[in-house]
Amino acid sequence: xxxxxxxxxxxxxxxxxxxxxxxxxxxxxxxxxxxxxxxxxxxxxxxxxxxxxxxxxxxxxxxxxxxxxxxxxxxxxxxxxxxxxxxxxxxxxxxxxxxxxxxxxxxxxx
Numbered sequence: 883x884x885x886x887x888x889x890x891x892x893x894x895x896x897x898x899x900x901x902x903x904x905x906x907x908x909x910x911x912x913x914x915x916x917x918x919x920x921x922x923x924x925x926x927x928x929x930x931x932x933x934x935x936x937x938x939x940x941x942x943x944x945x946x947x948x949x950x951x952x953x954x955x956x957x958x959x960x961x962x963x964x965x966x967x968x969x970x971x972x973x974x975x976x977x978x979x980x981x982x983x984x985x986x987x988x989x990x991x992x
Contacts, residue, residue: 885938885939885941885942885943886939886943888935888936888938888939889935889936889939889943889948889951891932891935892932892933892935892936892939892952893932893951893952893954893955893958894932895928895929895931895932895935896928896929896932896952896955897955897958897959897962898925898928899925899926899928899929899932900925900955900959900962901925901959901962901966902921902922902924902925902928903921903922903925903926904963904967905921905925906919906920906921906922906923906924906925907922909921936948936952946989947989947990950985950986950989951986951989953982953985953986954982954983954986956979956982957979957982957983960975960979961979
């Protein structure tokens with residue numbers, strides 16, 4: 883159970899990393915200042931910590947299950963982008979998200 887929790891935390895931190903990277907990209911900074919923007923740095927740190935939790939998860943969860951599970955972050959990021967930044971979410975994207983979730987559910991049922 884701890885390993886599934888580690889995987890879930892890794893996925894959550896990945897989503898948080900995307901949120902911070904997008905937030906940092908919206909600043910008026912350019913070049914090195916954009917990279918050193920606090921939001922950008924927070925995004926990079928989120929990815930670093932996500933990797934640490936992912937490594938813990940891989941101790942017991944097969945890679946063939948863990949790696950596809952990370953695609954749940956795609957679902958969360960698309961929804962985050964839609965609700966936070968008003969990015970469009972059309973029918974095709976919605977169907978794609980359902981397919982991703984369905985695929986992961988099938989992996990866990992196998």
